[in-house]
Amino acid sequence: MNRRTLLKAGAAVGAAQIASPFVIAARGETPIKIGMVDPLTGVYAAVAQNEVVGARLAVDNINAKGGVLGRPLELLVEDSANDVGTGVQKTRKLIERDQVSFIIGDVNSGIAQAMAQVTAEKKVLHVVSGGHTDGITGKDCKWNVYRVCNTTRMEANSVSDLLFNKYGKRWHFITPDYAFGHTLQEACAANLKKLGGTVTGNELAPLGTSDFSAYLIKARAANPDVLILLPQGSDMVNCLKQIVQFGINRQIHVAGTQQELESLEALPPEARIGIWMFEWYWKQANTPHLAEFVAEIRKRTGGKVPTARTWFGYTSVYTFALAANREKTIDSFKLAQALGDFEMPDEVKLQPNKVYYRKGDHQLMTSAFVGEAQPKGASDPQDLFRVDSIVAGDTTSPPVSETGCTLQWPA
Amino acid sequence: MTGGVVTSARSLTGARIFEVQRADAMTQLLLFNVTNGLIIGAFYVLMALGLSLILNLSNVINFAHGGFLVIGGYIAYTITPYLGFWGALLVAPLLTAAIGIVVERILIRPLYGRDPLYSLLLTFGLAFIIEDGTRFIWGAQGKPVTIPAFLAQPLSYEFFFITGYRLFMVLMVVASVSLLFALLRYTRLGMRIRAGTLDLETVSALGINVGMLRSLNFAVGVFLAGLSGVLAAGQLGLEPTMGTGLLMPSFVAIIVGGVGSLPGTLFGGLLIGVASGVTAVFLPSASEAIMYVLMAVVLLIRPRGLFGEEGMMT
Numbered sequence: 001m002n003r004r005t006l007l008k009a010g011a012a013v014g015a016a017q018i019a020s021p022f023v024i025a026a027r028g029e030t031p032i033k034i035g036m037v038d039p040l041t042g043v044y045a046a047v048a049q050n051e052v053v054g055a056r057l058a059v060d061n062i063n064a065k066g067g068v069l070g071r072p073l074e075l076l077v078e079d080s081a082n083d084v085g086t087g088v089q090k091t092r093k094l095i096e097r098d099q100v101s102f103i104i105g106d107v108n109s110g111i112a113q114a115m116a117q118v119t120a121e122k123k124v125l126h127v128v129s130g131g132h133t134d135g136i137t138g139k140d141c142k143w144n145v146y147r148v149c150n151t152t153r154m155e156a157n158s159v160s161d162l163l164f165n166k167y168g169k170r171w172h173f174i175t176p177d178y179a180f181g182h183t184l185q186e187a188c189a190a191n192l193k194k195l196g197g198t199v200t201g202n203e204l205a206p207l208g209t210s211d212f213s214a215y216l217i218k219a220r221a222a223n224p225d226v227l228i229l230l231p232q233g234s235d236m237v238n239c240l241k242q243i244v245q246f247g248i249n250r251q252i253h254v255a256g257t258q259q260e261l262e263s264l265e266a267l268p269p270e271a272r273i274g275i276w277m278f279e280w281y282w283k284q285a286n287t288p289h290l291a292e293f294v295a296e297i298r299k300r301t302g303g304k305v306p307t308a309r310t311w312f313g314y315t316s317v318y319t320f321a322l323a324a325n326r327e328k329t330i331d332s333f334k335l336a337q338a339l340g341d342f343e344m345p346d347e348v349k350l351q352p353n354k355v356y357y358r359k360g361d362h363q364l365m366t367s368a369f370v371g372e373a374q375p376k377g378a379s380d381p382q383d384l385f386r387v388d389s390i391v392a393g394d395t396t397s398p399p400v401s402e403t404g405c406t407l408q409w410p411a
Numbered sequence: 412m413t414g415g416v417v418t419s420a421r422s423l424t425g426a427r428i429f430e431v432q433r434a435d436a437m438t439q440l441l442l443f444n445v446t447n448g449l450i451i452g453a454f455y456v457l458m459a460l461g462l463s464l465i466l467n468l469s470n471v472i473n474f475a476h477g478g479f480l481v482i483g484g485y486i487a488y489t490i491t492p493y494l495g496f497w498g499a500l501l502v503a504p505l506l507t508a509a510i511g512i513v514v515e516r517i518l519i520r521p522l523y524g525r526d527p528l529y530s531l532l533l534t535f536g537l538a539f540i541i542e543d544g545t546r547f548i549w550g551a552q553g554k555p556v557t558i559p560a561f562l563a564q565p566l567s568y569e570f571f572f573i574t575g576y577r578l579f580m581v582l583m584v585v586a587s588v589s590l591l592f593a594l595l596r597y598t599r600l601g602m603r604i605r606a607g608t609l610d611l612e613t614v615s616a617l618g619i620n621v622g623m624l625r626s627l628n629f630a631v632g633v634f635l636a637g638l639s640g641v642l643a644a645g646q647l648g649l650e651p652t653m654g655t656g657l658l659m660p661s662f663v664a665i666i667v668g669g670v671g672s673l674p675g676t677l678f679g680g681l682l683i684g685v686a687s688g689v690t691a692v693f694l695p696s697a698s699e700a701i702m703y704v705l706m707a708v709v710l711l712i713r714p715r716g717l718f719g720e721e722g723m724m725t
Binding site for chain 1 (some may be wrong): 651
C-alpha cells in the first residue's frame, strides 16, 4: 500500500548518495537537472535499472570534465512502476516541481508515448531511452522527442534476410499482445512476404504470460521452419525455457529479433540459443574507448558488464550534454534543432559505424549487433552472445518518408 | 464420362481423407491442451491449497502468498549450489515455512480478532515489501535455476509437452495433496484444524491452544507456497514479480471450488487450468480472461462455489 512512499524514500536516498559528490565539485553553481522516468519496479526493473546505471556514469563523467556550460549536471530518477498513469504523473512532477531542463524515459513504449505528450505540451527536450514502438519516431513523432534505441522496424530489418536464408521460409510467431509486439510482428511478416515466405501462424500471448505451453503446442502442430519469439523480459525467459524443456528447438529453428543480455543471463545455459539482434554489445574488436566504459561500469555494478540498456542511459544523458556544450545553451527548442543530424563522438557511440540522430524523424541511427546466443562465455561468463555482423542504423532503418513522421515545430 | 466420374469420386475421397485428417488434428490439439491444462491446473492446486488452508482456519486472505512463493524460489536458487536441486526441494519450503511462522507471530496474530479486511490489507502490503525485498537482496535481474538434466526433456516425441519435470511436478502435487488430506484426516493436528475451521470458539473452549494451531496451519500453508516456488523456478524464470501472476489463478481456484472446501479447491484448480488451456487453442487472448469468466459464472449460479458450504465467508 505504501509502496510509492517507500520507493520515493529509497530513490531519495539513492539520489542523495549520487548527487552529493558533484555538488561539492562545482560549488556555487546551480546544477542543471535531468529527470529520468523508468520502470524501476515491475517486470522491466532489471533493464530499467541498467539504464539508470549508464545515465549516472554519463553524469559523473560530464561533471568530472567541468559539467555543462560550467554547471554540474544532476540526475533525478523516478519510478514509473511500469504504469502509464504513474509515468505521466512523475514526468509532470519532474518538470513542474523539480524544474528539470530535460527528460529521459521510458523502457515501456506505452509510457514513453504518454510521456512525450507531456514533454511536448511543456516544450521540454525528451530523449526516449528504451521504448521501441515505431510511432515514437513515426506517425506520433514530435519536435522535442529524440530516440536512442531502435525502432521495431529496424530490429525486424536487421535479421529477416539472415533468418530466411539460414533457417527457412515458413515462420511461426509468438508475439506479445501489445503495441511493441504488434508493430514488430507486422514488420517481420512484411519482410517475409517480400522474401517470398509464408507465415504459418501468429500466437498473440498476453503480456505477463508465464506458461507458453498452449502456444507451443499450436506452433509445433503448424510445423514451421522457424519459430520467431518476439516477447521480451520475463516472458522471453519463460518462453525459451519451456521451448528447450519441450525439445522443440531440436525440431524447429528458434530465433527472433531483439534479444537482451538481461534475458540471456536469466536463462540456464541450455536455453541460451538462437539467432537474434542485440542493440549494443559490450564485446567488440578494436572499438575505441569501449574498454574504459566496460571497466568503469563493472566497477560500479560489482562486476556486471554493461548491457544495451546501460548504453541507452549513457547515450541519452550525453545527448543533452554534448548538444548544450556545443550550442552554449540549455534551451530545449534550440537544442532540439541542433540535434538534427547530430553525430555521436567515439567516446559515446562505442561502436564502429557512424551513429547520428536523423533530422527527419529524430531517430538515432545506431547499429544492430546480429549474431547467436551462446550457452557459456568462453573468456567471460557474461559473454553470452557471439556478434557476427554489426549493421549500421541507416541500412536497417526505412527512409524518413516511410516512417510516417512529419515534425511540427512550434511557431 | 466414366473417367470424369472416377476422378470426382477420387477427389471426393481425397477431400474426405483431408477432412478426417483435419478432424484428427483438431482432436489431437484438443486432447493435448486438456492434458496440458491439467498439468497447469495441478500447479494452481498446490498454490491454492495453501491459501485455502489459511483462509479456512484463520479467515486471513493471504495476499502475500505469491511473495512466499518467490521467497521459496529464491532460497532454492541460493542453496542449490550447496545442496543440489533435491536438497533445495526439501530445505527451501521448510525455510519458507519458518519465515511464515515468524510473519504470522509478529504481524498477523494481532489482527485475528478484527475484521478480515485488516489482515487482507496487511498481507497486501506485505506482498509489495516481499517483492521489493527480493529485488533488494537478489537484484532485479532474473536468475537461472537449472533442473536435473534427465527431467528437462520430453518423455516422448509425440507428447512433447509432457516433460520429465512437468510429470514430476504433477507427482509432487499428488503426493502433497495426499499427504495433506491424510494429515487432516488422521492426525490429531489435522482433526483440530478441521474442527477449528468449523467452529474455532468451541475448539478453544475445549482447551486447545488455538494460537499454536493457527501458527502451525499457517506454516503448512506457507510450506506449500514455498514448494510451489521451487517447482515454478524450475520451469519459469525466477524474478521478484513472478508471484503476482501465479497468485490470482489460485484465488480464482478457491472461489470456483468453494471457500471452505479443500476438495473444491483441488477441483477448481484443475478446472481453470483446463479451461485456460483449451481457450488458448481457439482464442489465445482470452486464455487468462476465461478464468475470471468462469468465476463470474460460478458465482452467479452458485455463489458459494461448486463445493463450498453456505456462509463460509461471513
